[in-house]
Amino acid sequence: MSSTAKKKGFGATIWDYLTTVDHKKIAILYLIAGTFFFVVGGIEAMLIRIQLAKPDNDFVSAGLFNEIITMHGTTMIFLAAMPLLFAFMNAAVPLQIGARDVAFPFLNSLGFWLFLFGGIFLNLSWFLGGAPDAGWTSYASLSLASPGHGIDFYALGLQISGAGTLIAGINFLVTIINMRAPGMTYMRMPLFTWTTFVASALILFAFPPLTVGLFFMIFDRMFDANFFDHINGGNTVIWEHLFWIFGHPEVYILVLPAFGLFSEIFATFARKRLFGYSSMVFATILIGFLGFMVWAHHMFTVGLGPTANAIFAVATMAIAVPTGMKVFNWLLTIWGGNIKVTTPMLYALGFIPSFVAGGVTGVMQASAPLDYQLHDSYFIVAHFHYVIVGGIVLALFASAHYYWPLMFNQMLNETLGKITFVFFFIGFHCTFFVQHFLGLMGMPRRVFTFMGGQGWDQFNLISTVGAFLMAIGVILLVVNVIITAIKNEPAGRDPWKDGRTLEWAIPQPVPYYNFKQTPLVRGLDTFWIEKMEGNKEGMTYAEPISDIHMPNNSFIPFMISLGLFVAAFGALYHQDTDKTWSIPVLIIGLAITFASMITRSLKDDLGYHIHKEELMNEKGGKH
Amino acid sequence: MSHDVEARTRSKHEYEYARKRANQGMRNQVTVFAIMIFLTFIAFAAVQAGMSAYLVAPLILLFAAVQVALQLYYFMHWSEKGHGMAQFFMYSAAFIAFTMILAFVTIIWW
Numbered sequence: 001m002s003s004t005a006k007k008k009g010f011g012a013t014i015w016d017y018l019t020t021v022d023h024k025k026i027a028i029l030y031l032i033a034g035t036f037f038f039v040v041g042g043i044e045a046m047l048i049r050i051q052l053a054k055p056d057n058d059f060v061s062a063g064l065f066n067e068i069i070t071m072h073g074t075t076m077i078f079l080a081a082m083p084l085l086f087a088f089m090n091a092a093v094p095l096q097i098g099a100r101d102v103a104f105p106f107l108n109s110l111g112f113w114l115f116l117f118g119g120i121f122l123n124l125s126w127f128l129g130g131a132p133d134a135g136w137t138s139y140a141s142l143s144l145a146s147p148g149h150g151i152d153f154y155a156l157g158l159q160i161s162g163a164g165t166l167i168a169g170i171n172f173l174v175t176i177i178n179m180r181a182p183g184m185t186y187m188r189m190p191l192f193t194w195t196t197f198v199a200s201a202l203i204l205f206a207f208p209p210l211t212v213g214l215f216f217m218i219f220d221r222m223f224d225a226n227f228f229d230h231i232n233g234g235n236t237v238i239w240e241h242l243f244w245i246f247g248h249p250e251v252y253i254l255v256l257p258a259f260g261l262f263s264e265i266f267a268t269f270a271r272k273r274l275f276g277y278s279s280m281v282f283a284t285i286l287i288g289f290l291g292f293m294v295w296a297h298h299m300f301t302v303g304l305g306p307t308a309n310a311i312f313a314v315a316t317m318a319i320a321v322p323t324g325m326k327v328f329n330w331l332l333t334i335w336g337g338n339i340k341v342t343t344p345m346l347y348a349l350g351f352i353p354s355f356v357a358g359g360v361t362g363v364m365q366a367s368a369p370l371d372y373q374l375h376d377s378y379f380i381v382a383h384f385h386y387v388i389v390g391g392i393v394l395a396l397f398a399s400a401h402y403y404w405p406l407m408f409n410q411m412l413n414e415t416l417g418k419i420t421f422v423f424f425f426i427g428f429h430c431t432f433f434v435q436h437f438l439g440l441m442g443m444p445r446r447v448f449t450f451m452g453g454q455g456w457d458q459f460n461l462i463s464t465v466g467a468f469l470m471a472i473g474v475i476l477l478v479v480n481v482i483i484t485a486i487k488n489e490p491a492g493r494d495p496w497k498d499g500r501t502l503e504w505a506i507p508q509p510v511p512y513y514n515f516k517q518t519p520l521v522r523g524l525d526t527f528w529i530e531k532m533e534g535n536k537e538g539m540t541y542a543e544p545i546s547d548i549h550m551p552n553n554s555f556i557p558f559m560i561s562l563g564l565f566v567a568a569f570g571a572l573y574h575q576d577t578d579k580t581w582s583i584p585v586l587i588i589g590l591a592i593t594f595a596s597m598i599t600r601s602l603k604d605d606l607g608y609h610i611h612k613e614e615l616m617n618e619k620g621g622k623h
Numbered sequence: 624m625s626h627d628v629e630a631r632t633r634s635k636h637e638y639e640y641a642r643k644r645a646n647q648g649m650r651n652q653v654t655v656f657a658i659m660i661f662l663t664f665i666a667f668a669a670v671q672a673g674m675s676a677y678l679v680a681p682l683i684l685l686f687a688a689v690q691v692a693l694q695l696y697y698f699m700h701w702s703e704k705g706h707g708m709a710q711f712f713m714y715s716a717a718f719i720a721f722t723m724i725l726a727f728v729t730i731i732w733w
Contacts (some may be wrong), residue, residue: 177708201712201715204712205715205716205719209723235731237731238727238731241726241727241731245723289715292719292722293722296726296730304730305730308726308729308730
């Protein structure tokens with residue numbers, strides 16, 4: 001049953017990962033899949049920048065360019081940024097709250113496989129007659145008119161992977177509400193746990209509108225429903241509302257966990273308690289609420305009327321207040337701290353000015369009259385890349401370094417990490433800073449080429465050079481990972497020496513049951529308290545050693561997701577009259593899914609126990 | 624079981640207390656059930672009596688709101704301890720849904 005120490009064959013390892021319900025292994029799966037899609041989206045970004053490097057370029061055609069920008073946006077948001085955040089949530093959150101796993105390990109696995117199959121389905125569009133080409137927002141009038149199957153791939157793929165995300169979000173909500181160790185009150189939870197909690201609540205409320213919108217879209221395209229077709233009494237603006245009611249909270253779903261990750265990093269490497277912890281928690285919740293009140297600021301130019309525009313403009317500006325609280329709290333955490341500039345800390349220090357720059361341009365756009373000028377220009381592109389790359393991607397890179405020893409018991413090379421940072425950070429600003437000016441000069445977004453001699457040539461070239469610097473940064477990170485994996489030097493417990501929260505108190509490699517004894521939490525920064533009191537064990541225990549109940553591995557989540565994946569092809573080709581096999585495929589796919597679900601329901605799977613004697617013998621608990 | 628089994632019996636006072644609480648809970652539920660039936664009856668009666676729609680419609684909506692509240696607080700136990708998180712999420716969801724509906728009926732043009 002156990003064991004971490006046993007050396008497994010390749011096939012056995014693959015099977016283990018296909019069936020695993022362990023949050024630590026699912027974290028690794030999310031990390032691998034997210035990185036793969038990040039690279040795919042990155043290659044698409046490079047193609048965009050190569051095409052726009054010089055005026056009147058014909059590196060890619062206009063139609064292909066539309067497909068590339070659509071897939072770049074969709075891939076990066078849904079298939080790279082969110083799964084990578086889920087990777088760190090899975091790796092760290094159960095350990096931070098002193099839990100042995102998430103509340104529903106089976107659903108955790110199901111969420112991952114749904115996401116992966118949805119993502120693969122979406123990307124298969126490249127090989128099956130063309131990718132979606134209506135932008136990542138897929139505005140209804142344009143997407144309904146789009147020929148081929150691109151938009152169908154978009155709608156069905158996102159539907160499947162969205163279900164996975166919703167499942168993962170609910171799982172984290174239940175985990176954080178119910179699975180906290182004794183003494184871990186809400187106001188003692190580490191900030192990454194808090195932001196995961198709020199982000200999961202946002203997932204719970206934001207994904208249903210997307211699901212509804214995507215179903216409308218699917219019905220419109222496949223069964224000639226008329227939800228968005230104004231000729232037949234529909235309304236194209238409804239898609240925009242549904243999309244942005246989801247889309248705006250989505251931004252916070254991404255950025256709040258990034259804030260949480262940076263809060264951990266700042267406190268750790270300033271070697272100081274996080275400044276203003278309670279105000280940080282308050283700001284996180286407030287951002288979560290306000291995130292739902294501002295979606296129409298994406299639609300100022302639609303013609304909602306001055307009253308609606310004014311209300312949404314003011315609500316949008318209000319978000320700057322809790323965000324500003326957070327920025328000042330981070331600054332005051334660093335102030336007077338005993339700072340250690342490690343690679344994660346370097347990213348965190350780079351994050352503050354970058355993200356503030358993105359936030360300031362956001363407040364500019366919140367002003368509706370100005371937005372009429374900025375709308376659909378490169379200024380917008382510059383703004384959201386400053387927020388997403390400067391906020392989320394920097395957080396992901398920082399946490400890759402920060403949590404690598406927790407996930408793999410190895411330390412990424414610090415020197416190479418700092419070189420990576422320099423390339424990526426300079427490349428990022430080089431790429432996107434000039435795009436502000438391009439936007440102000442009138443360059444519209446989503447154009448596949450531009451005429452020379454408008455003063456745009458040089459800035460576009462600078463932007464492309466920056467993109468290559470970022471690519472070098474990413475390649476260096478991959479090299480770093482490979483070198484570290486080959487060296488394979490165990491990092492041991494608390495490798496940063498300054499860990500404050502429970503995840504660092506666990507011996508490395510983390511036992512598959514996490515905590516031999518559930519810890520007793522005696523305050524914020526649990527591990528720090530124990531260390532300061534000279535507790536060599538790193539934990540005070542809340543219970544004697546006793547049997548641990550564990551869930552069994554299961555292949556069913558894979559099969560449920562596979563069934564939907566197969567069914568999606570049937571649904572997709574249903575409109576083509578020559579493809580008579582589409583209905584059987586749809587039925588077979590759904591049959592696989594439902595048969596798997598019935599198997600899960602009817603077959604008792606009570607898990608197993610690790611017995612007390614086994615725990616006492618095992619050496620995994622000693623460091 | 625994840626822990627060594629601990630046998631524990633309830634004392635006489637605990638037993639009586641639990642019994643009293645169960646009785647109280649049952650009485651509340653029956654009372655609330657009666658109120659809800661009565662409200663439904665008034666709603667039907669108001670329609671049957673042929674009163675003005677301007678009176679009947681708001682009346683029915685008001686009774687509906689009251690019934691939802693009773694349902695949540697008594698039949699779904701919100702009035703008891705330990706349901707704070709569920710309440711918080713339900714109220715948040717209602718608030719967000721309300722904003723959405725308000726926006727849809729006011730600012731979507733055709």
